[in-house]
Amino acid sequence: MSAVAAAKPLPEKKPVKFSNLLLGAGLNLFEVTSLGQPLEVTKTTMAANRGDSFAGALARIWSRGGILGFYQGLIPWAWIEASTKGAVLLFVASEAEYYARTFGANDFTAGISGGVIGGVAQAYATMGFCTCMKTVEITKSKLAAAGVKPPGTFATFMDIYRKEGIRGINKGVNAVAIRQMTNWGSRFGLSRLAEQGIRKVTGKKEGSLNAWEKIVASALGGGLSAWNQPIEVIRVEMQSKTVDPNRPAKMTVGTAMKYIYSQNGIKGLYRGVVPRIGLGVWQTICMVAMGDMAKTYVEKLTGEKVTAKH
Numbered sequence: 001m002s003a004v005a006a007a008k009p010l011p012e013k014k015p016v017k018f019s020n021l022l023l024g025a026g027l028n029l030f031e032v033t034s035l036g037q038p039l040e041v042t043k044t045t046m047a048a049n050r051g052d053s054f055a056g057a058l059a060r061i062w063s064r065g066g067i068l069g070f071y072q073g074l075i076p077w078a079w080i081e082a083s084t085k086g087a088v089l090l091f092v093a094s095e096a097e098y099y100a101r102t103f104g105a106n107d108f109t110a111g112i113s114g115g116v117i118g119g120v121a122q123a124y125a126t127m128g129f130c131t132c133m134k135t136v137e138i139t140k141s142k143l144a145a146a147g148v149k150p151p152g153t154f155a156t157f158m159d160i161y162r163k164e165g166i167r168g169i170n171k172g173v174n175a176v177a178i179r180q181m182t183n184w185g186s187r188f189g190l191s192r193l194a195e196q197g198i199r200k201v202t203g204k205k206e207g208s209l210n211a212w213e214k215i216v217a218s219a220l221g222g223g224l225s226a227w228n229q230p231i232e233v234i235r236v237e238m239q240s241k242t243v244d245p246n247r248p249a250k251m252t253v254g255t256a257m258k259y260i261y262s263q264n265g266i267k268g269l270y271r272g273v274v275p276r277i278g279l280g281v282w283q284t285i286c287m288v289a290m291g292d293m294a295k296t297y298v299e300k301l302t303g304e305k306v307t308a309k310h
Contacts, residue, residue: 019304024086027294031286032082038070039279040078044138046272047236050264054274073134081130088125089184093118112185119180123173132171133157135239172238175231175253182228187280191221215284222280229276230269233260 032040046057061069097114105113136156160168194217198209209217234256246263248255260268299305 017304019298019302021087022302023294023298024089025083026298027286027290028082028086029079030290031283032078033074034286035282036082036279036286037074037078039275039282040134041070041072041138043232043272043275043279044135044236046275047233048135048138048240048242050233050260050268050271073137077130077133077137081126081134084126085122088122089118092121112189115184115187116181119184120177123177123180131176131235132173132239135172135236136160136241171251172235175235175238175256178253179228179231179235182231183225186225186227187221189221190224191218194218194220218284218287219281222284223277226273226276226280229273230257232276233269233271236272 041061042057045061046052046054049057049060052060063069064072093114096117097110100110100113133156164171195209195213198213198217199205202213208214231253234253237256237260238251238253246259248259251259257269264271
C-alpha cells in the first residue's frame with residue numbers, strides 16, 4: 001500500500017456563517033435579558049457579600065431599586081457580552097477543532113479542545129472587561145449605602161481606565177479565562193456522559209435525542225459544571241469595589257483565594273452556587289428548547305441554512 005493511499009484525508013473545515021452568528025447572539029441576548037441577568041446579579045451579590053443568606057442577598061438586591069436592582073449591569077455590559085461572546089466562541093472553537101482534527105484527534109477530544117480554547121478566547125476578547133464592569137455596577141452600591149452618590153456606568157468605566165488603564169477594566173480576566181476554560185470543557189464532557197446514560201435507559205443506541213432528552217442532558221452538564229464555583233467567587237472578589245483594610249491591595253487568583261478562605265472558610269468559596277446552577281439550567285433551556293424556533297426564524301430572515309448546533 002502506498003503512502004498516498006494510506007494517508008488520511010484532511011477534515012473538512014466548517015464555514016462560520018452569518019446566520020449562525022445571528023442565532024447565537026439572538027439566543028444569548030434573550031437569555032440574559034429574561035432570567036439570565038437576575039440570576040447573575042444574585043450569584044454575584046452572594047459571592048461579594050458572603051455573610052448574606054440567599055434571602056438576605058435577594059433583599060439587598062431589591063433595596064437597590066426594586067425589580068430593576070436585579071438588572072444592574074444589563075445595559076450595556078451584559079448586552080455587549082451576550083452579543084459578542086457567541087461569535088468569538090464560534091470562530092475560535094471552529095478553528096481550534098479543525099486543527100485538532102488535522103493532528104489526528106477524535107471527535108470528543110477535538111470538541112473539548114475547541115470549547116476550551118474558544119472559552120479562553122471569549123475571556124480575553126470581550127468577557128474580561130464586561131464581567132469586570134458588571135461586577136463593579138453590582139458592588140458599587142456600597143457607596144450609596146455610605147451616603148455617597150455612585151457615578152454613572154460610563155463615568156465609572158472612564159474613571160477606572162484613567163486610574164488603572166486596560167489592566168484595570170480587565171481586572172480578574174485570568175480568573176474569567178480559567179472559569180470559561182473549565183466551564184466549556186466540563187459542560188461538553190458531562191453533557192456527553194448524560195446523553196450516553198439517557199441512551200442506555202431509553203435503548204436509543206444511535207440517532208439524536210428528542211428535545212426533552214437534550215434539555216435533561218444539557219441541563220445536567222450545565223448544572224454539574226458549577227463544581228468550579230470557587231474560581232467564580234475569586235473572580236467576583238478580584239473585580240469587586242468592596243473596601244476592606246484586610247483585603248490585599250493587588251489581587252491575583254492566589255491571593256484572592258487565600259483572602260476568601262481566611263474570611264469565610266471553604267463555604268465562602270461556594271457562595272452563589274445555587275443561582276449559578278439555576279443560570280446553567282436556564283441557559284440550556286434557552287439554547288436547546290428555544291433554539292429550533294429561533295433557527296427557523298433566522299433561516300427565513302437570512303436565507304441561509306443554520307448549521308450551528310445548540
